[in-house]
Amino acid sequence: MGCETVTTMPEERSRRAEPPGPALVLKDVAHAYLGRTVLEYVTLSVWSGEVVALVGPSGCGKSTLLHIAADIVEPLRGSVERHYRRHGVVFQDPRLLPWATARDNIRYPLRFHRCSRSERRARTESAAARAELLPEDLDKYPVELSGGMRQRTAIARALTVEPDFIYFDEPFTGLDVALKRRMQDLVIESARSVRFAALFVTHDLMEAARVAHRIAVMDTDGRGIRGERVVPGEPGERSDADLFKIVSGFLNDDPLFRHVHDVDERRAI
Amino acid sequence: MYVLDRLGRIGRFVWSGWAGLAGLSLFAAIWQAGHEHYGSFILPAPLETLRTALDQLADPLSWEVAGITVLRAVEGFGLSALVGAIGGLLVGYSPAAIRLTRPVVTVLLGVPPIAWIVLAMIWFGSTDGTIVTTVVVATVPLIFVAAVEGVATRDRGLDDMARAFGAGPVARFWSLGMRHIAAYLFPSLTVGLGTAFKVAVMAELLANTGGIGGALAMARTNLDVPQALAWVLIAVAALICVEYGFVQPVRAELERWRDAARPWGVKR
Numbered sequence: 250m251g252c253e254t255v256t257t258m259p260e261e262r263s264r265r266a267e268p269p270g271p272a273l274v275l276k277d278v279a280h281a282y283l284g285r286t287v288l289e290y291v292t293l294s295v296w297s298g299e300v301v302a303l304v305g306p307s308g309c310g311k312s313t314l315l316h317i318a319a320d321i322v323e324p325l326r327g328s329v330e331r332h333y334r335r336h337g338v339v340f341q342d343p344r345l346l347p348w349a350t351a352r353d354n355i356r357y358p359l360r361f362h363r364c365s366r367s368e369r370r371a372r373t374e375s376a377a378a379r380a381e382l383l384p385e386d387l388d389k390y391p392v393e394l395s396g397g398m399r400q401r402t403a404i405a406r407a408l409t410v411e412p413d414f415i416y417f418d419e420p421f422t423g424l425d426v427a428l429k430r431r432m433q434d435l436v437i438e439s440a441r442s443v444r445f446a447a448l449f450v451t452h453d454l455m456e457a458a459r460v461a462h463r464i465a466v467m468d469t470d471g472r473g474i475r476g477e478r479v480v481p482g483e484p485g486e487r488s489d490a491d492l493f494k495i496v497s498g499f500l501n502d503d504p505l506f507r508h509v510h511d512v513d514e515r516r517a518i
Numbered sequence: 519m520y521v522l523d524r525l526g527r528i529g530r531f532v533w534s535g536w537a538g539l540a541g542l543s544l545f546a547a548i549w550q551a552g553h554e555h556y557g558s559f560i561l562p563a564p565l566e567t568l569r570t571a572l573d574q575l576a577d578p579l580s581w582e583v584a585g586i587t588v589l590r591a592v593e594g595f596g597l598s599a600l601v602g603a604i605g606g607l608l609v610g611y612s613p614a615a616i617r618l619t620r621p622v623v624t625v626l627l628g629v630p631p632i633a634w635i636v637l638a639m640i641w642f643g644s645t646d647g648t649i650v651t652t653v654v655v656a657t658v659p660l661i662f663v664a665a666v667e668g669v670a671t672r673d674r675g676l677d678d679m680a681r682a683f684g685a686g687p688v689a690r691f692w693s694l695g696m697r698h699i700a701a702y703l704f705p706s707l708t709v710g711l712g713t714a715f716k717v718a719v720m721a722e723l724l725a726n727t728g729g730i731g732g733a734l735a736m737a738r739t740n741l742d743v744p745q746a747l748a749w750v751l752i753a754v755a756a757l758i759c760v761e762y763g764f765v766q767p768v769r770a771e772l773e774r775w776r777d778a779a780r781p782w783g784v785k786r
Contacts, residue, residue, distance in 0.1 A: 316678070319682045320681070320682065321678045321681050321682050335684075336682075337683070338679065338682040338683070340675070340678075340679060342675060344675050344676055344678075344679040346676065346694070346697075347775055348697060348701075348772070348774075348775045349775070357680075357683070357693070358683035358684070360685075360689070360693060361680075361683060361684050361685045361686075361689055362684075389778070390774075390775040390778040391775075392775065392776075392778055393778050410683065416682070
């Protein structure tokens, strides 16, 4: 981990690019909070360079699964195999340090990697540019930024570590429709140009269909993955009409998606 | 850009001194009115007091007297900062320990410092130990509670974020925990320092162990009101110097981001 591996990156990357192996394999993962089972028998894999959307009703344990995969939470049972070099995470709440400027927030993860000063600056600049942050906003504190700019900062922060895998935990739930679309486009665009794989947790089927190659549907009670569907076409190349057709097809004719919009807010965590 | 920003903030800080001066002048005016109403014996004029204080400061012996008090207060404060902060940090990370120590802290805060002076006098006699003990007992709970509060209110979301980016527990503590706790600890340290000075003077007066408190006791015996007020003035002036020369600049540095949320209006 860290900058020192950057020099070896190109050959490593080309080696892996040939046959797309799995980037993340979750096998039989189970988890419980204070004795209450929230996840059981979850098996899921993500191929390198692939964006997988994980959908399911609120409170079904999607976020917990993501936290387990991202090494924030230890699973109770089961195994997590990570075959990527480094990951970044974008949370629902941007989780920026309130006392640091946008620039310092973006380069925060680089503290944990051995990195030269100039390297750090270069990476911060390029990540900020990729997330389309304006240079004058980099010196502002999170309180001075709008919700969309904060989420852009969080995305830039995930990109500074030059990840080949990014976890998105319902990242755009709080944003309005237009902003959400722009953010999704940002994810699609950078997934293509940086070529990272991603696990994108969302409860919005339209969002899942826009950004992902494949959609995995989680069981209502967290008892495994109910099934998966490959979304036709490449992310970013599907028109709105296509997307509408895909999503309404899923919702009306596919039994897999029957419970996706069931919400029991009394049980939601 | 950075230098300009820094100069601007220093300029604003110095400029805000006028407001402080205006407040102090108002206080002096009320004091003067009291003096004119009650006469010199009860309440000497502010200018007279200032003159006495300056005369005292010209005397090297007074510096020695003040030095004794400062040394005791700082000793006690340093000890309680160390004990309070470290103890608070350790306890804060364990909910069970918080529950155990909460009643103890309530008891310690509830006992008036004057009661501790009596005990300390019995234990240590008229020595530095009495003063330092009283100061420590009076300030430790303040600092301890703030440290516990700081640890208990840390943002677990940020912690998870750092963990997701590969930060170990030590790195998380230094980059997130400490920064958050400092925002709680620092104000309590300032209050603690003020309390340390006040309690030291009080303890000196009651235990008759020299220092500013001793000088005040002498002035009381001689019914020398200007002398007594001059000593109070000196003690307060010393505190103001520490407060605005050190405490406020450090706090402003820590709280810069809060200032950013107030784009216009009164900058405090």
